[in-house]
Amino acid sequence: EAGVAQSPRYKIIEKRQSVAFWCNPISGHATLYWYQQILGQGPKLLIQFQNNGVVDDSQLPKDRFSAERLKGVDSTLKIQPAKLEDSAVYLCASSLETGGGYTFGSGTRLTVV
Amino acid sequence: LAKTTQPISMDSYEGQEVNITCSHNNIATNDYITWYQQFPSQGPRFIIQGYKTKVTNEVASLFIPADRKSSTLSLPRVSLSDTAVYYCLVGGKNAGNMLTFGGGTRLMVKP
Numbered sequence: 155e156a157g158v159a160q161s162p163r164y165k166i167i168e169k170r171q172s173v174a175f176w177c178n179p180i181s182g183h184a185t186l187y188w189y190q191q192i193l194g195q196g197p198k199l200l201i202q203f204q205n206n207g208v209v210d211d212s213q214l215p216k217d218r219f220s221a222e223r224l225k226g227v228d229s230t231l232k233i234q235p236a237k238l239e240d241s242a243v244y245l246c247a248s249s250l251e252t253g254g255g256y257t258f259g260s261g262t263r264l265t266v267v
Numbered sequence: 268l269a270k271t272t273q274p275i276s277m278d279s280y281e282g283q284e285v286n287i288t289c290s291h292n293n294i295a296t297n298d299y300i301t302w303y304q305q306f307p308s309q310g311p312r313f314i315i316q317g318y319k320t321k322v323t324n325e326v327a328s329l330f331i332p333a334d335r336k337s338s339t340l341s342l343p344r345v346s347l348s349d350t351a352v353y354y355c356l357v358g359g360k361n362a363g364n365m366l367t368f369g370g371g372t373r374l375m376v377k378p
Contacts, residue, residue: 196354196368197311245310255301258310
């Protein structure tokens with residue numbers, strides 16, 4: 155079974171620029187999550203989708219972050235404009251509705267300079 | 268969501284058994300306990316999940332006492348490749364209910 159695909163693997167941008175990350179979950183996984191992991195910390199949930207609907211985006215900084223999952227399959231997370239404190243690894247995960255744990259992608263390491 | 272508390276770090280040697288304990292005093296009746304492993308530059312990987320007593324798979328065992336206010340992840344005969352961060356999560360079994368990662372336990376296995 156193919157895993158959760160994420161791209162790009164690394165990204166370096168200047169502050170105030172925009173950036174977008176892409177995630178393709180495991181086929182058949184209805185639930186998709188975006189996490190932010192700052193160096194030395196555990197992952198922090200940004201947003202959760204169930205199919206193409208948002209279930210939880212309470213921790214998403216909506217003034218600069220946005221995410222969509224238009225067809226209920228792959229998803230895009232965008233930051234506009236980026237700040238220095240957005241430097242982190244952005245992880246995408248997916249799961250079946252019935253649970254059993256998440257499968258994470260390898261993440262996108264963002265560096266804002 | 269029930270909050271979890273784990274040791275920040277642990278050291279061990281190759282071939283030893285490692286036990287990492289997680290406290291979750293406010294665990295709810297419907298909550299499950301799940302452990303993840305994370306290597307540098309990778310996303311967390313599901314290790315094991317349980318509700319009560321003992322669960323064992325090819326990688327680890329999970330011990331949960333009767334009051335379920337704590338759990339212990341047991342890694343038998345660790346190797347250098349088990350050096351990683353281990354996270355304990357508590358929440359409902361269905362998707363969307365295990366969303367909060369704590370700081371995890373950084374395990375260092377030495378030769």
